[in-house]
Amino acid sequence: MGEITLKVDGREVKGREGDSILDICKANGIHVPTLCHIEGLSAYGACRLCLVEDVKTKKLIPACAISAANGMEILTNSERLRRYRRMIVELLLSERNHFCFFCEKSGDCELQSLAYEFGIDHVRFTSSFNPFPIDSTHDYIVIDNNRCILCGRCLRVCSEIVGNDTIDFVRRGWETTINDPKIIALKESNCISCGACVEVCPTGAIFDRLSAYMGRKEECDAYKTVCIECPMACDLTVYTKDNNIIRICGGSLTGRYGGQLCKRGRFDLLFDGNRERITRPLIQSVEGGVREISFSEAIEKIVSEIKGIKEKFGEDSVAGVISSRCTNEAALIFRELMSRVIGTRNIFVLEPELSLLTYDAIIKFHEGVHKRMWEARSEEILKADKLILVGFDSSEPHPIISSMVRRAVNQKGAKVVYIGSLKKKMPFNVDLQLNLKRGTEEAFFKGVSKIIYSRLLVDRERRSHKEIDLESRLVKKKVEWVTGVEKEKLERFLNYIKEGERGIVITGKDLDPNPSLLNSILVFSALLGRFSDGRLPLISLRSGGNSRGVLDILYPVGVRPLDRDLRDVGIRAAYVMLSDERFLEPAVSARMMNLDFLAVQASFNSNLTLLADVVLPSLTWAEKEGTITDIDGNLRRLNRVIQPPSGLRKDEEIMFELIKGLKTELRYEDLHKKVIELYSTYKEVS
Ligand code: SF4
Ligand code: SF4
Ligand code: SF4
Ligand code: FES
Structure with missing residues (x-):
């Protein structure tokens, strides 16, 4: 896109064709007040706060919704504009209940800030006292339409x-509201x-119950970190007050996953504070x-x-x-x-x-090929034209992945094929569901891979059409007989694969843990083609926040899932780095009760600390520092x-004390060097 030049407030500024007037003003440090606009969402042009004056036509135009043109002359702060903006804010204030002293958002409200910016010391219009619906049915979120300015950010x-x-908006004109609990409650x-x-609501019309009245943003400290509840590692902005977490926000709408959480x-x-915390080393008396x-007593006891x-x-x-x-x-x-x-080969990870x-x-x-070909980056979902979900948990679908699938479907027209039985309606449209007989997934993927591969051979003119047709028909028949898939559905599936360019396979946690099934899925995904970065069109969903990083580090020395009673395999003692793990199945703890x-x-x-002879306190996600590896292989x-x-120590420091107690030559500095080396290998991978 070509460069354009315009004059803003008498100053020559540059931008690119297609930029809005607001984009160019922002990029050049020129302030234009906004309310309905928010970066990362489509332009809406509803509030008219961003009106600017076109010098040539004398028209007032919304800077957020109008593209700049070469040679334009714009005024952003004329007396006429200031009058208009002031009137708009006064009208908004008078239209519904904006008595700030009762509002949760007071102090953080964009409407209130604009009133201050324009020096509004009174409102010239009579306030309307019509009551509007409040929806307080939801466990976390309240919608109070009395504070709504109909900016449309929430619905966008x-x-x-x-x-x-x-x-969505309900009704029209002055009666318009955001949803209506009488029609359908948010819950x-x-x-x-x-x-x-x-997060995007500029006023107190939508607020979160847990953080309400706990502290305004300016009274809090804000920290950037990442969520370790699952491998997506979403960006977090955590607001704290007096060393308590009071609010958690996402990242930028233009950033990873659209800033979603x-x-x-x-x-x-936010509920971590309700869990029973361990703050001192403990021993069974x-x-x-x-x-x-x-x-030191705890370390001594463990070492001995x-x-x-x-x-x-033995080791x-x-x-x-x-x-993880x-x-x-x-x-x-x-x-x-x-x-x-210690020299043991018995290393287990709490991962399925x-x-x-x-x-x-x-x-x-x-x-x-002597090179690790990793799975596709999760953002590839947004560009896919077909998504093949296998073993995808339909009772609790992954929220961010599901939202990406929905966006691919709604915004790009992607087709979704769901392989497996649906326990619940999926949160996106499924075009084709293949209900295979239990245990026949491997046969299915091997069969369809064979058909796709044969087609490739025809394309490369290595086999005749007739020969391939005959063979494919036979394979299709076998797939139908073995897996129970209907003929018409199998044909549709094969046509989806043939059409379009970007297919991705997403495997979920309901898949059978069977190596040859996994291999057949890998072969199938490789036949769908590779992405330009060489990655496979496959995304496998894991559970632990740092499962990828922990496996990268432990795989070379051999690591297994904890799927058996440790005593049954000759193990007498175990050291468990549980950290702030929150989902510990009783069955997992039971496997360590006979040591x-x-x-x-x-x-x-937890049920495991109750069994322990010695318990050492560990830091929580909010107290730790370090890195994790996200689903895409990036260090976060x-x-x-x-x-x-x-008095609490870092997990690494505690383990280093154990290393010292066990009298080895390993030095902390050498270990630290290894961590740095590890980073450089990650760079190659991600
Ligand atoms: S899905 Fe998310 S954005 Fe939509 S109403 Fe619920 S909380 Fe708000
Ligand atoms: S609820 Fe908030 S974000 Fe939604 S339209 Fe009203 S003021 Fe805007
Ligand atoms: S998707 Fe995962 S990383 Fe993102 S907020 Fe949810 S649990 Fe945290
Ligand atoms: S910010 Fe431009 S019209 Fe609302």
């Missing part, structure tokens, strides 16, 4: 970024509680119950137990177990502690078997947002 974000279309709607609408990242993390001990058991039963009698919420730095030191210092098998399958798949010695490093009490920085309780 819900549609354009979240792809959910939960919110009963398809709302996924992502809170994106809360899900309910877990935005709201559930002989009289029963636990008692507090010092760090591990040494004793190792001497008596492999000691196991290391790690949560740990940072890369903690995982690296854990690896050195287990494999080099499927996650490890998928990781293993991808690495093995590419062994032949001679169990040490657990954890932030919160986890920053400390609140101070830990006094």
Whole structure:
């Protein structure tokens, strides 16, 4: 796009064709007040606050919605404009209930700021006292239409970024509202509680119950970090006051995943304060119950137990177990502690078997080319024209991935094929559902891969059409017989694959943990083609926040899922890096209940800490610093947002004390060097 030049307030400024007048003003540091506009959403042109004056035509035009043209002359702050803007704000203030002292948003409200900016000391119009609907049915979000200025930001974000279309205008003219609980309450709607609408609302018309009246933004400290509840690692802005987290916001609407968060990242993390925190090392006392001990006593006890058991039963009698919420730095030191210092081959990760098998399958798949071909970046979903979901959890679909799928469907017309049985209606339109007989997925992928491969051979003129047609017909018949898929559906599936250019396979946690099934899916995805960055059109969803990073670090020394009673495989003692893990199945803890010695490093009490002989306190996600690796293989920085309780140590420091106690030559500096080396390998990967 070519460069254009215009005059703004007598100053010559430059921009690009297609830029709005507002874009160019912003880029050149010229302030134009706005209200309905927000970067990252479509232009709306509703509030008219951004009116500017076209010098040549004398017309007032909305800067956010009009593209700049070469040679334009614009005024942004004339007396005429100031009068208009003041009147607009006065009308908005008089139209509904804007008594700021009762409003949750007071102090953070954009309408209030504009009133201040224009020096509005009174409103010349009679205030309307018509009551408008309030929807307080939702667990986290309240919509108060009495404070709504109908800017449309909430419905645009819900549609354009979240792809959910939960919110819309109801009625017309002065009666217009955002939804109406009498028609459908937010709680009963398809709302996924992502809170994106809360974040963009400029007034107190949509607010979040948990953070309401806890502190205005300017009274808080704001920290950037990332969410470690799942491998998406969404950007977080965490607001704290007096060392308490009071509000969690997402990233920029123009940034990763459109700045989205899900309910877990935005709201559930606020409940951490309700969990029973471990702040001191604890030991099971002989009289029963636990008692507090010092760090050095705890380290001494763990060292002597591990040494004793190792001497008596060998290195492999000691196991290391790690949560996939740990940072890369903690995982690296854990690896050195287990494999080099203790020398055990029994290292387990708290991740489902499927996650490890998928990781293993991808690495093995590419062994032949001596290069790790990673899965596609998640943002490729937005560009896909067909999405093939296999084992995708329909009872609890991943919120951000689902929203990307919805956007691909709604905005790009992508087709969705769902392979498996649907437990619930998916939060996006499914074009084709293939209900295969249980256990026949592998046969399905092998069969369709064979057909696609044959077509490729025809394309390359290596086989005749007739020959291939015959063979394909036979394979199709076999696929139908074995998998139970209907003929017409199989044909539609094969046609989807043939048409279009960008297909992506997304595998979920309901997939069978079967290596040959995973391999057949990898072959199928490779046949769909590669992306320009060489990545496979495949995304596999994992659960742990740093599952990718922890597996990258532990895979080379051998790591397994914790799927059996440890004592049954000759293990006598275990050291568990549980960190602030929140979903610990009782069955997982039960697999460690028959050990001679169990040490657990954890932030919160759980069924596992109850079993432990020694418990060491661990920092939470909000207190830690370090890196994690996201679903795309990028290193993301986890920053400390609140101070830990006094005396608590970093996970790495505790493990280093153990390394020292176990008397090895490993030095902390050398370990730190390894962390740095690890970063450089990540750069290649991501
Ligand atoms: S919380 Fe999310 S899904 Fe629900 S209405 Fe707001 S933006 Fe839409
Ligand atoms: S609820 Fe908020 S974001 Fe939505 S239209 Fe009203 S003022 Fe705008
Ligand atoms: S999608 Fe994952 S990373 Fe993003 S907010 Fe939700 S839990 Fe956190
Ligand atoms: S900001 Fe331009 S019309 Fe509202």
